[in-house]
Every structure is written in structure tokens, then in C-alpha cells.
Amino acid sequence: xxxxxxLAVGPxxxxxxxxxxxxxxxxxxxxxxxxxxKDGAFMTYISWPHAIKSLVxxxxxxxxxxxxxxxxxxxxxxxxxxxxxxxxIFLMGHIVLFDTFRGWSWPALPDGVADxxxxxxxxxxxxxLWRRLSVPEVRFLTTPQDVFVVSLVGLTFLTxxxxxxxxxxxxxxxxxxxxxxxxxxxxxPFTRLSHMLFAVFxxxxxxxxxxxxxxxxxx
Amino acid sequence: xxTIADRLxxxxxxRAGVSRLTPEKIEKVFKELIAGECGARLKTYLExxxxxxxxxxxxxxxxxHKDPSYMPAAKVTQxxxxxxxxxxxxxxxxxxxxxxxxxxxxxxxxxxxxYCPLGIDTGYIMSVVRRLCHKLGCTPQYIQxxxxxxxxxxxxxxxxxxxxxxxxxxxxxxxxDEFPGLRIPLDLEGADFMYSVIAPEPKFRTQLIYQAAxxxxxxxxxxxxxxxxxxxxxxxxxxxxxxxxMGRVERAHYEMAQKLRVKRIVMGECGHAFxxxxxxxxxWLGWKWTPVPMVHSIEFFWELIQQGRIKITHKxxxxxTIHDPCNVIRGRGLMDxxxxxxxxxxxxxxxxHPNREHNYCCCAGGGVINCGPPFKNVRxxxxxxxxxxxxxxxxxxxxxxxxxxxxxxEDIISKYELGMHTKFLGDLIYELMEKPEAx
Numbered sequence: 001x002x003x004x005x006x007l008a009v010g011p012x013x014x015x016x017x018x019x020x021x022x023x024x025x026x027x028x029x030x031x032x033x034x035x036x037x038k039d040g041a042f043m044t045y046i047s048w049p050h051a052i053k054s055l056v057x058x059x060x061x062x063x064x065x066x067x068x069x070x071x072x073x074x075x076x077x078x079x080x081x082x083x084x085x086x087x088x089i090f091l092m093g094h095i096v097l098f099d100t101f102r103g104w105s106w107p108a109l110p111d112g113v114a115d116x117x118x119x120x121x122x123x124x125x126x127x128x129l130w131r132r133l134s135v136p137e138v139r140f141l142t143t144p145q146d147v148f149v150v151s152l153v154g155l156t157f158l159t160x161x162x163x164x165x166x167x168x169x170x171x172x173x174x175x176x177x178x179x180x181x182x183x184x185x186x187x188x189p190f191t192r193l194s195h196m197l198f199a200v201f202x203x204x205x206x207x208x209x210x211x212x213x214x215x216x217x218x219x
Numbered sequence: 220x221x222t223i224a225d226r227l228x229x230x231x232x233x234r235a236g237v238s239r240l241t242p243e244k245i246e247k248v249f250k251e252l253i254a255g256e257c258g259a260r261l262k263t264y265l266e267x268x269x270x271x272x273x274x275x276x277x278x279x280x281x282x283x284h285k286d287p288s289y290m291p292a293a294k295v296t297q298x299x300x301x302x303x304x305x306x307x308x309x310x311x312x313x314x315x316x317x318x319x320x321x322x323x324x325x326x327x328x329x330x331x332x333x334y335c336p337l338g339i340d341t342g343y344i345m346s347v348v349r350r351l352c353h354k355l356g357c358t359p360q361y362i363q364x365x366x367x368x369x370x371x372x373x374x375x376x377x378x379x380x381x382x383x384x385x386x387x388x389x390x391x392x393x394x395x396d397e398f399p400g401l402r403i404p405l406d407l408e409g410a411d412f413m414y415s416v417i418a419p420e421p422k423f424r425t426q427l428i429y430q431a432a433x434x435x436x437x438x439x440x441x442x443x444x445x446x447x448x449x450x451x452x453x454x455x456x457x458x459x460x461x462x463x464x465m466g467r468v469e470r471a472h473y474e475m476a477q478k479l480r481v482k483r484i485v486m487g488e489c490g491h492a493f494x495x496x497x498x499x500x501x502x503w504l505g506w507k508w509t510p511v512p513m514v515h516s517i518e519f520f521w522e523l524i525q526q527g528r529i530k531i532t533h534k535x536x537x538x539x540t541i542h543d544p545c546n547v548i549r550g551r552g553l554m555d556x557x558x559x560x561x562x563x564x565x566x567x568x569x570x571x572h573p574n575r576e577h578n579y580c581c582c583a584g585g586g587v588i589n590c591g592p593p594f595k596n597v598r599x600x601x602x603x604x605x606x607x608x609x610x611x612x613x614x615x616x617x618x619x620x621x622x623x624x625x626x627x628x629e630d631i632i633s634k635y636e637l638g639m640h641t642k643f644l645g646d647l648i649y650e651l652m653e654k655p656e657a658x
């Protein structure tokens with residue numbers, strides 16, 4: 001298990017970050033090239049002022065019609081995504097790792113806060129899974145990949161929380177936590193998680209069409 | 220849970236088309252379509268949809284049926300997602316299902332864009348599915364007939380070359396009984412604007428041409444209508460997936476205006492025609508913006524009112540409500556001008572909710588009503604939400620500046636016994652305006 005732990009914090013960490021960063025850059029550049037090659041009659045209307053105005057609405061809870069009409073999902077989605085970024089980046093345990101291996105350090109969230117937010121992520125993942133299985137509209141759409149992706153995120157945070165609270169075998173859970181996190185990072189460019197890369201552009205494009213061609217708001 | 224496969228409707232065009240298909244043929248055409256015409260938009264939309272289900276409430280079909288298989292994302296999972304997963308090598312039966320979903324269960328109204336945080340344009344994906352069905356020769360018989368008409372006559376309704384000017388002159392003659400000096404000027408080079416209408420106007424709503432002529436006459440405008448093909452601004456080929464014919468129709472329309480050297484085109488009260496001329500045809504023909512300036516009637520009437528060229532004797536007394544047609548509201552942002560014109564004409568306007576950009580579709584547009592009688596019940600049952608919306612206003616007059624909307628709304632008004640009448644802005648203006656020279 002120690003060997004696996006060393007592998008996870010060593011070569012696999014490099015691999016995961018490499019796949020995530022290089023993969024993301026590749027996907028973005030390849031998609032841009034495809035858009036310029038094949039969607040010229042649409043890309044020509046890209047208007048960043050309109051895109052930004054729309055994105056401000058969509059990045060505001062209840063700032064768009066879809067958010068207003070789905071209040072439960074809206075609250076869960078915003079809290080989930082904020083925690084998803086906040087906790088891993090500003091967790092003391094992670095900063096210590098970067099400090100130890102690379103000598104990088106930055107301010108951390110208080111442990112209690114980070115712990116609470118991580119538990120919130122686990123609970124929201126459980127809520128998302130429950131929706132996938134129980135809400136007819138969501139169940140109709142659900143594919144195995146959707147379940148896999150939510151489970152992966154949920155497991156990453158769950159194992160992290162358990163390891164922090166010293167519940168179960170600490171080495172096993174910590175190793176599992178790291179492996180899940182690495183799988184999640186590597187999955188971002190190549191699964192539905194790629195909405196992290198493309199959402200701003202797909203929304204920005206349609207906002208440009210609505211703003212500069214159709215003179216109508218798209219939120 | 221029910222799916223499209225549980226509600227297939229018999230259509231001669233679809234049945235004949237599907238009977239000629241094999242999985243191999245579908246695969247070949249599908250791959251050509253994806254490689255040749257699709258790019259980053261389709262790829263991004265299909266890949267990033269997180270299947271959250273938030274779009275359900277956007278769609279009037281879902282809101283009316285409360286059946287998940289009608290929600291926007293479900294329309295994609297039942298059609299394009301299946302095609303993609305199989306690389307196009309699918310049972311011909313699936314093409315029947317794809318055609319029925321894309322042609323008759325989506326109005327391409329774009330309301331779902333207001334619900335999807337990722338900005339996924341389901342209407343576009345359905346257009347690609349329609350394009351595939353067209354290329355495979357599987358189109359509903361009625362809409363294909365209109366596309367054939369466009370192809371053969373350059374108008375949607377098989378109006379023959381001599382019938383068109385004959386109709387205009389007939390309306391001119393009728394109108395001259397009421398307004399002795401009225402003309403419908405044909406092919407007047409250099410006129411201020413060319414007035415174009417959809418082919419159903421000469422075919423069965425000729426009074427609209429009469430009314431438009433009366434309004435332009437009273438306002439003292441310098442205008443013209445073409446006597447030759449290119450006069451019809453409608454475009455059902457755009458909705459059948461036949462981009463080539465769509466492009467020919469739009470080219471004929473723009474070029475007619477250029478040939479007449481008019482300053483701009485004024486389009487009658489139609490939504491889909493506006494979309495075709497303003498947003499679709501220009502792109503296909505390589506123009507970023509329309510090659511000839513053009514306005515929709517809503518905006519044109521608004522200008523005439525601003526300039527004091529339309530004078531009314533009194534306001535319409537009964538309270539009215541306003542239906543916002545997708546293609547000129549979500550498609551051109553004319554909601555404020557539509558309201559200003561309506562308030563100018565009417566004593567009392569009762570708004571329906573949701574309205575403006577968030578308005579529910581009439582469920583006729585996007586070529587759905589043009590798929591004809593086999594699918595009529597689907598669109599009427601699929602818009603009970605609109606009927607509830609109309610009923611809640613408690614008024615008896617509905618202003619809808621779009622032909623397809625009229626068709627769809629009249630059907631639900633009749634089915635749900637709402638006791639309402641639909642009116643074009645032109646109907647109201649003609650009814651209320653000062654008619655100084657009228658005899």
C-alpha cells in the first residue's frame with residue numbers, strides 16, 4: 001500500500017496534472033480550430049461584450065430564467081461548483097503537499113471550514129445521484145457516464161473527508177482519495193466534465209448571437 | 220417511461236422514405252453530413268450536456284404533457300445522441316423516430332436556450348437531424364410538398380406566375396372601390412421599399428394584401444411589389460432541411476429587391492420568413508448581414524407611428540393580449556416596438572406571463588404546422604400550456620404579428636374553447652385608421 005501511495009503522490013500525480021493541463025489545452029485549441037474551419041458563418045458573430053454580459057447573469061444565482069425555474073438545482077449547483085474549486089485549492093493538507101514537494105505555499109482555509117465544505121460536496125453529490133435515479137426527467141437522460149462522473153467526484157471528497165477524520169484505514173483511504181482525485185483531473189478534458197472547459201465559450205457564442213444579431217437577452 | 224417509439228404517427232412521406240433505407244446507406248449519409256457540415260457547435264453541445272434536466276420546463280411540449288421524453292435534452296438523446304453513438308449505422312426505424320421528433324415535436328423556438336446554463340441550442344441540433352432526414356429522403360409529406368413548391372415555383376403555395384400579379388391587381392381593384400386613388404405599384408424601380416409577403420397571403424389571406432395597400436396608401440408611401448418570382452419571402456425548405464433550395468429562395472428574394480433598386484425590404488407579418496431572410500439565408504449565401512436592408516412589419520408600423528403617418532380615429536376598445544412570436548422576439552428583439560404599436564392602437568393591453576423573450580411558442584412554427592393534418596393533434600395537445608396562458612388573461616382579442624402563430628393559436632383557441640380572436644397588427648390598423656379618401 002505504501003508503494004501504491006508513493007506511486008499516487010509521485011508519477012501518477014505528474015501524469016494526472018499533465019493529462020489535465022495538456023489535455024485541456026489540446027481540447028480547447030482543437031475545438032477552436034474546428035470552429036474556425038467549420039462554423040465560420042457563426043463564429044463571425046462572436047461579440048465578447050454581449051458574451052460577458054450574459055455570463056455575468058449566468059454566473060449569478062437566480063440571474064437567468066433556467067436558474068429561477070429550478071431553484072433546488074440552482075442552489076445545489078452553485079454551492080457544489082464553488083466548493084469544488086475552493087476546497088481542493090485552499091485545503092491546508094494540499095498546500096502542505098505542494099510546499100513539501102515543490103516549495104509552493106499560499107493561504108489556506110481554516111480546517112473546520114474546509115471540512116464542512118467538503119462534506120457539503122459529498123451531500124450534494126448524493127443529491128445529484130438521487131436525482132439521476134429518482135427524478136423522471138433526469139433519469140430519462142442519465143447514461144452510465146453521468147453516474148460515473150458524479151460518483152467519481154463524490155468518492156474523491158468522501159474519501160478525503162473520511163481520511164481527515166481518521167475513519168477507517170488512513171493509508172488506504174488517503175491513497176484512494178488521491179487516486180480518485182487524479183482520475184477526476186484526468187477525466188476533465190475527455191468526459192462530460194469538459195463543460196468546465198467549454199461552458200464559457202458555448203454560452204458566450206449563443207449570447208453573441210442573441211446580443212448582436214437577435215437583440216434579445218439569452219438569460 | 221414512454222419514448223418517441225411509443226407514439227409514432229403514420230405519414231406517407233416518412234413511411235416511403237424509411238422503406239428505401241438500409242443501415243449502410245444511413246451510415247454513409249450521416250458520416251458525410253457530420254464531416255461536411257457539422258463542426259464545433261454540434262460537438263460541444265453533444266459532449267458537454269450534463270443531462271441535468273433543467274431544460275424540461277423550457278419546452279411547451281413538456282409543460283403540456285409532463286412527459287420527460289418531450290424535454291429538449293431528451294429530444295437529443297432519442298435522436299442525435301443515438302446516431303452519434305452508432306456512428307450512423309442504425310436501423311431505419313430510428314430515422315422515422317428522428318424525423319417525427321425533429322419535424323413535429325420541436326418548433327426550433329429556442330426557448331430552451333434560456334434554461335441551459337451551457338447555452339446548448341437544441342433547435343440547432345434538431346435542425347441537423349432534419350438535415351439528415353432530408354438527405355435520406357425521409358421528410359413528412361406535407362412539408363416536403365411545400366419544399367417542392369419552392370423548388371418549382373419559387374413560392375410556397377404553387378402560386379402560378381400569372382396568378383400572382385392577377386391577385387395583386389384584383390386586390391387593387393377591390394380596394395379602389397374604397398380608396399379611389401389606391402395603387403399596388405408593380406415593379407416600380409427605385410421605390411422606397413419592396414413589400415414582400417408569404418405565399419399563403421395571395422392563396423387564402425388576400426385581405427391582408429388589401430389592408431397593407433390601404434395602410435401604405437393612407438400613409439402616402441412610395442412602395443412596390445414585384446410581379447415576378449422572388450416576391451414570396453417564406454421559406455419552408457429552411458425547415459425541411461433542404462438548405463440548397465432554401466438558399467435559392469432567399470437569393471431570388473434579395474435579388475428581386477436589388478433588381479428593383481429599392482432602398483429596403485419591408486416584410487409582412489410573418490415570423491419564420493423573417494428568420495429566413497434576416498438570420499439564415501444570408502449566412503448560406505455568404506453575407507454576414509442581409510445584402511438588402513430589411514425590416515419586419517412590427518418595426519415598420521412602429522416607424523410610421525413615430526412619424527405620424529398612421530392616424531387612428533379611435534382606439535380598439537376591448538382589452539387585448541400580446542403573443543410574442545419567437546422569430547421576431549427571440550429572433551430580433553422587437554418586443555418593445557410590438558408593445559408600443561399595440562398600446563398606440565388599443566385602450567387596454569393585458570400581458571400574458573411569461574412574455575417577451577420568455578414567451579411560450581405557438582407550437583405551429585418551425586415547420587411543425589406545415590407537416591400537416593397527421594401531426595395536428597400532436598401540436599394542439601402539445602400546447603395546452605399556451606391555452607392556459609391565454610385563458611388566464613381573460614381577454615378575447617389576441618394580437619399576434621405572425622402567420623404561423625395565427626395558425627397554431629387559432630387551433631388551440633378552438634380546441635380549448637377559449638373564445639378568443641387572433642389579430643394581426645395590420646388588421647387593427649386597417650380597422651382603426653383614418654380613411655380620408657374613403658368613399
